[in-house]
Amino acid sequence: MPLTRIAWRNLFNRRVQTLITIGVVAVGIAVTIAILLLSSGIKQGIVRASEPYGMLVGSKGSQAQLVFNTIFLMDNPLSNLEPDYYEALAEDERVSLAVPFALGDNYEGYRLVGTEPSFFELRARPADPAYFRLASGRLFEQPFEAVIGAKVARETGLKPGDEFVSAHGVTESLEPEQHKKHPYTVVGVLESTRAPSDQGIYVNMESYWLGHEHEEEAGTAADAGEHDTSEETRAEERGVTAALIKPKSYADLMTMYQEINQGKDAQAVFPGQTLAKIFDMMGSGEQILRYVAYVVLGMAGLTVILALYGATVERRKTVAILRAIGAGRAEVLTIVLLESAFVMLIGCAAGYAAGYGLAWLLTGYLGEHVSIAVPIGFDSQTLAIAGYVGLAGVAAGLLPALSAYRTETARYLNSA
Amino acid sequence: MLLIEELVKSYPMKGGQAVKVLEAERFEMKPGEKVAIVGPSGSGKSTLLHLISGVLRPTSGSIQLLGHELGALSEAELDRFRAKHIGYVFQSFNLLPGFSALENVQAAMGFGRKIPARERKARAAELLGRVGLGHRLNHRSHQLSQGEQQRVSIARALANRPAIVLADEPTASLDGANARQVYELLAEACGSEGAALLLSTHDMELAKRLDRVVPIRKLAPGRREDSAAYPHSLAQSV
Ligand SMILES: Nc1ncnc2c1ncn2[C@@H]1O[C@H](COP(=O)(O)OP(=O)(O)O)[C@@H](O)[C@H]1O
Numbered sequence: 001m002p003l004t005r006i007a008w009r010n011l012f013n014r015r016v017q018t019l020i021t022i023g024v025v026a027v028g029i030a031v032t033i034a035i036l037l038l039s040s041g042i043k044q045g046i047v048r049a050s051e052p053y054g055m056l057v058g059s060k061g062s063q064a065q066l067v068f069n070t071i072f073l074m075d076n077p078l079s080n081l082e083p084d085y086y087e088a089l090a091e092d093e094r095v096s097l098a099v100p101f102a103l104g105d106n107y108e109g110y111r112l113v114g115t116e117p118s119f120f121e122l123r124a125r126p127a128d129p130a131y132f133r134l135a136s137g138r139l140f141e142q143p144f145e146a147v148i149g150a151k152v153a154r155e156t157g158l159k160p161g162d163e164f165v166s167a168h169g170v171t172e173s174l175e176p177e178q179h180k181k182h183p184y185t186v187v188g189v190l191e192s193t194r195a196p197s198d199q200g201i202y203v204n205m206e207s208y209w210l211g212h213e214h215e216e217e218a219g220t221a222a223d224a225g226e227h228d229t230s231e232e233t234r235a236e237e238r239g240v241t242a243a244l245i246k247p248k249s250y251a252d253l254m255t256m257y258q259e260i261n262q263g264k265d266a267q268a269v270f271p272g273q274t275l276a277k278i279f280d281m282m283g284s285g286e287q288i289l290r291y292v293a294y295v296v297l298g299m300a301g302l303t304v305i306l307a308l309y310g311a312t313v314e315r316r317k318t319v320a321i322l323r324a325i326g327a328g329r330a331e332v333l334t335i336v337l338l339e340s341a342f343v344m345l346i347g348c349a350a351g352y353a354a355g356y357g358l359a360w361l362l363t364g365y366l367g368e369h370v371s372i373a374v375p376i377g378f379d380s381q382t383l384a385i386a387g388y389v390g391l392a393g394v395a396a397g398l399l400p401a402l403s404a405y406r407t408e409t410a411r412y413l414n415s416a
Numbered sequence: 417m418l419l420i421e422e423l424v425k426s427y428p429m430k431g432g433q434a435v436k437v438l439e440a441e442r443f444e445m446k447p448g449e450k451v452a453i454v455g456p457s458g459s460g461k462s463t464l465l466h467l468i469s470g471v472l473r474p475t476s477g478s479i480q481l482l483g484h485e486l487g488a489l490s491e492a493e494l495d496r497f498r499a500k501h502i503g504y505v506f507q508s509f510n511l512l513p514g515f516s517a518l519e520n521v522q523a524a525m526g527f528g529r530k531i532p533a534r535e536r537k538a539r540a541a542e543l544l545g546r547v548g549l550g551h552r553l554n555h556r557s558h559q560l561s562q563g564e565q566q567r568v569s570i571a572r573a574l575a576n577r578p579a580i581v582l583a584d585e586p587t588a589s590l591d592g593a594n595a596r597q598v599y600e601l602l603a604e605a606c607g608s609e610g611a612a613l614l615l616s617t618h619d620m621e622l623a624k625r626l627d628r629v630v631p632i633r634k635l636a637p638g639r640r641e642d643s644a645a646y647p648h649s650l651a652q653s654v
Pocket residue numbers: 411427437455456457458459460461462463464647
């Protein structure tokens with residue numbers, strides 16, 4: 001009978017223990033791999049989502065806030081850029097594309113973004129297709145026409161031709177003066193970008209400003225004196241949260257970046273760099289998660305060793321029988337090694353598959369709730385983890401294998 | 417076929433003294449012969465069979481089996497030799513747990529050489545049929561009665577067409593009717609396979625049915641009385 005068959009039979013005979021060991025190995029590997037895949041996938045997903053935006057220019061303040069405002073459509077907007085500053089920027093010779101971006105009101109929690117049709121020309125790389133594409137309808141052409149992100153359409157049920165009224169502020173709220181506002185008409189729905197931009201409602205700058213002025217009038221009526229309804233206010237209102245800048249060349253990009261940051265009026269931010277800093281800050285949390293994974297893995301290893309070692313006592317009898325019916329030392333050693341190799345192989349393979357499965361499930365969750373597409377690709381590190389754990393398990397299997405090798409046959413033949 | 421001369425097995429005890437558990441001046445068996453070694457518990461019957469099978473090495477003396485001096489063989493050679501020429505039947509059956517009857521017999525086949533699966537299976541089924549278990553081929557060892565388990569182990573012992581079958585109190589765990597049946601089956605199967613049978617027992621009745629009965633104490637007649645180191649039980653042997 002081939003040694004593999006004998007090993008397999010022995011495992012089957014201890015099937016409960018075998019299954020537990022396989023399960024523990026699989027869970028350890030699955031958790032480790034899922035954490036690894038997600039932590040690198042989330043970063044990639046976020047960085048990918050930031051690619052089409054180019055260099056962000058906003059008023060002085062927090063870099064992170066500017067990135068959150070534009071790419072994640074989150075947080076309170078920084079104070080606006082002066083309209084003149086924006087104009088100068090847009091007309092700069094070195095700029096090939098400047099897109100205004102004004103974060104404002106919300107509808108059912110989805111932020112309105114005032115921008116220009118040029119927003120829909122943004123692309124991650126010059127050769128790529130446009131990043132934002134219409135799934136249905138058309139782009140906005142006049143004030144109070146809105147193009148909505150895929151998630152907004154999915155969640156609110158809005159479709160071209162529908163009307164809605166925005167609410168002021170960051171979050172969804174019931175405002176008594178809603179009826180005073182001019183309703184928006186949906187004219188287009190964007191294809192999903194699997195990014196936070198799916199949660200945006202895009203309108204032209206005109207309607208954004210008109211909406212604000214409208215509201216300003218309503219507000220000033222109530223508490224006159226606190227605000228001048230003068231030119232100054234109007235100028236402030238006509239500003240934008242950020243300008244998305246695509247320069248003509250890399251050299252232009254760098255000089256503009258320096259100029260802007262040396263000036264007093266604005267800051268320029270490369271979202272990728274800012275995100276990298278944020279990731280660094282989150283790094284310690286991620287590190288903790290990794291330690292958790294390693295602890296799980298370590299416990300899995302310990303369970304395997306205990307299981308293998310626990311089996312040696314009952315295995316001695318089997319080994320003695322095998323020796324008495326003609327097996328050599330090398331053969332019983334091989335049989336026991338094969339047993340642990342089978343367990344590790346199945347455990348690693350199952351854990352590997354489960355790790356990707358788990359990552360995939362969590363990715364779906366993240367896509368659904370945070371609108372971040374987390375790319376889960378093949379990562380050679382995951383294979384290395386499964387491989388090392390497998391090797392470690394087989395190495396641990398040497399222990400009982402050697403004990404089988406050394407078993408004194410005669411001693412265990414007579415016991416019942 | 418088997419020749420034992422001046423064989424001694426002793427175990428070192430605490431305090432540096434050695435305890436002799438077996439001593440045999442001379443013991444011989446002819447091919448196909450069926451011999452019963454009788455003696456009470458602790459008299460060294462198992463030890464003798466372990467020594468002949470090579471799972472235990474003697475302290476001194478010589479064992480020649482089929483023209484081979486066992487002491488001259490390396491352990492690996494001894495393993496091969498055992499696989500090829502010796503069948504083993506134990507008091508506690510020693511079937512492989514979880515293996516079916518068919519698998520238990522097949523497990524003994526193929527150590528040291530390749531036997532095609534089909535041939536292996538056919539041989540195992542044939543032997544199991546011969547011990548009356550043709551209808552129990554796929555039963556696992558724990559699903560078989562004790563008598564049936566011992567019959568599987570008889571089939572297993574004969575799987576490689578051995579020259580000799582060593583049976584260590586093969587019927588001691590079985591009740592009377594079962595014991596007699598297994599006993600006869602063993603003698604008969606060894607006969608038809610052309611294997612010699614060396615069987616240990618403390619049951620004189622059963623022993624008498626074989627060609628020859630050898631009380632274990634008679635293996636070392638001269639040294640019986642003078643050896644104070646002998647286990648006390650030997651004094652009352654048959
Ligand atoms: N490994 C060992 N170390 C010390 N004494 C042993 C060992 N194995 C067997 N013995 C002793 O050898 C004697 C003979 O044992 P055994 O051959 O099993 O007798 P039997 O099979 O006739 O009952 C017993 O007294 C037993 O205690």
